[in-house]
Amino acid sequence: MAPPAMQSPEELGATANAGRPHVMFIPSAGMGHLLPFFRVIAALANRDDVDISVVTVLPTVSAAEADHFAGLFESFPHIRRVDFNLLPFDASEFPGADPFLLRWEALRRSAQLLGPLIAGASPRVSAVVTDITLSSHVIPIAKELDVQCHVLFVSCATMLSLCAYVPVHLDSKAAAGGQVGPGVGDVDIPGVRRIPERCLPPALLDLNKLFTKQFIDNGRLTTQADGFLVNTFDALEPVALAALRDGKVVADFPPVYAIGPFNSHTSASTTAKQQPAAPVCSPAAWLDGQPARSVVYVAFGNRYFVSQEQLQEIAAGLEASGCRFLWVIKTTTVDRDDKAELADVLGKGFLERVRGRGLVTKAWVDQEALLKHPSVGMFLSHSGWNSVTEAAAAGVPLLAWPRNGDHRVNATVVASGGVGVWMEHWSWDGEDELVTREEIGDKVKEVMADEAVRVRAARTGEEAAKAVAESGTSYRSLQEFVGKLKAT
Numbered sequence: 001m002a003p004p005a006m007q008s009p010e011e012l013g014a015t016a017n018a019g020r021p022h023v024m025f026i027p028s029a030g031m032g033h034l035l036p037f038f039r040v041i042a043a044l045a046n047r048d049d050v051d052i053s054v055v056t057v058l059p060t061v062s063a064a065e066a067d068h069f070a071g072l073f074e075s076f077p078h079i080r081r082v083d084f085n086l087l088p089f090d091a092s093e094f095p096g097a098d099p100f101l102l103r104w105e106a107l108r109r110s111a112q113l114l115g116p117l118i119a120g121a122s123p124r125v126s127a128v129v130t131d132i133t134l135s136s137h138v139i140p141i142a143k144e145l146d147v148q149c150h151v152l153f154v155s156c157a158t159m160l161s162l163c164a165y166v167p168v169h170l171d172s173k174a175a176a177g178g179q180v181g182p183g184v185g186d187v188d189i190p191g192v193r194r195i196p197e198r199c200l201p202p203a204l205l206d207l208n209k210l211f212t213k214q215f216i217d218n219g220r221l222t223t224q225a226d227g228f229l230v231n232t233f234d235a236l237e238p239v240a241l242a243a244l245r246d247g248k249v250v251a252d253f254p255p256v257y258a259i260g261p262f263n264s265h266t267s268a269s270t271t272a273k274q275q276p277a278a279p280v281c282s283p284a285a286w287l288d289g290q291p292a293r294s295v296v297y298v299a300f301g302n303r304y305f306v307s308q309e310q311l312q313e314i315a316a317g318l319e320a321s322g323c324r325f326l327w328v329i330k331t332t333t334v335d336r337d338d339k340a341e342l343a344d345v346l347g348k349g350f351l352e353r354v355r356g357r358g359l360v361t362k363a364w365v366d367q368e369a370l371l372k373h374p375s376v377g378m379f380l381s382h383s384g385w386n387s388v389t390e391a392a393a394a395g396v397p398l399l400a401w402p403r404n405g406d407h408r409v410n411a412t413v414v415a416s417g418g419v420g421v422w423m424e425h426w427s428w429d430g431e432d433e434l435v436t437r438e439e440i441g442d443k444v445k446e447v448m449a450d451e452a453v454r455v456r457a458a459r460t461g462e463e464a465a466k467a468v469a470e471s472g473t474s475y476r477s478l479q480e481f482v483g484k485l486k487a488t
Helices: 009-015 031-045 063-075 099-109 111-120 132-144 157-175 210-220 238-245 268-274 283-288 308-321 342-346 367-371 385-394 407-416 437-448 451-468 473-486
Strands: 022-026 051-056 080-083 127-131 148-153 187-189 193-195 227-230 256-258 295-299 324-328 358-361 376-381 398-400 420-422
Touching (some): 022 111, 031 051, 031 063, 031 127, 099 111, 099 210, 127 132, 148 157, 148 473, 157 187, 157 210, 157 227, 157 238, 157 256, 238 256, 256 473, 283 324, 283 358, 295 308, 308 342, 308 437, 367 376, 367 385, 376 437, 385 398, 385 407, 385 451, 407 420, 420 451, 451 473
Parallel strands (some): 022 051, 127 148, 227 256, 295 376, 324 358, 376 398
Antiparallel strands (some): 187 193
């Protein structure tokens, strides 16, 4: 379903309440980045004191993005869509690059077109909220227009501290006459922790990579933002949040609003439209028939896929564990390209052998709802930040198997915050070593039976609920953010 047509500035002005702050959201691409935007937008849209517009680039990279944009505008028809047409972009300049990174770069190169959109909106834009991937381009535009510019940071506060400090780290090495490159190297973040090179996003091992240049550019401008919204809560990352707020990481760092864990905005009707027609058995219905805390939920995100060889080891490990499992699988980076048959991917006879105690699907699922289902006892995950916070909110132990990007940094929070267990020695994308079926099966069975891990995760879930409840730390942070918007 296509989103509603863009309204003209005159129509925007006619329907808006001039007494409310007008916030323009400028997201980037990839569901890991869009979901936090949709959830923050929904939280503000449910209030009556903020006016919202959303800059939307079409077509989206993936079908899931298109579905969720449609669902957002359907659920909140008073939110206005502002179409943004990108300038021509020659992707051949970056052969083999991730399609989502290419979209980020295309957005950055078209950023100068955002100025007229912001300046021409009616009522006047009070503040812009943009993605960290675009911040080095959007912040100067907002400053020139005398508009607040806040950044929605879609990873953890620990990763935000890394983003802010890496430029300082590189400059310090250069000033001291040390060798800079080929990568960032180990990073000792003041007041937070030391991040060894092996735990950094792999792109940071090469300063010439597209992502690395974007990362450093964005990091250099963090202190010029008016604030950072982060999907975390004080009890989960007390050390990183304190170091950022106290200026230990970088002096004069802007306010950090820890407002998580975010709740989904997706309605049941929208979720149903994202499921294949007439499914044999929906994941939620299948979970209804399973005993309490008996199911291992397995998913490695909507952006990263696992090699076929590793998928077959995971399949054999789940089978050997003897545990019930629900596995959401993907075999390509972009969902529109995923044509593989499950039987071919998982090996001959696997689906038949696990029928009854295992369900495998390639459909989009409402992961937040599944994790809250009483039959789910553990989450085997890549430790993408949305997954970490959803597990934390549900009080479900997470077995972290980082696959790429910020996942190993996130996994440090999984371990320190009581969310679950981090398999530090398990390989990730780009490394030759396969994690064997024996290791996977044994660890799944071990964590499922570990009562201490379960108790810690449940306690973290209780802290998450306290944070978003009225008078909780995240609730107060959101109120403080809205207060700053109203002060313009």
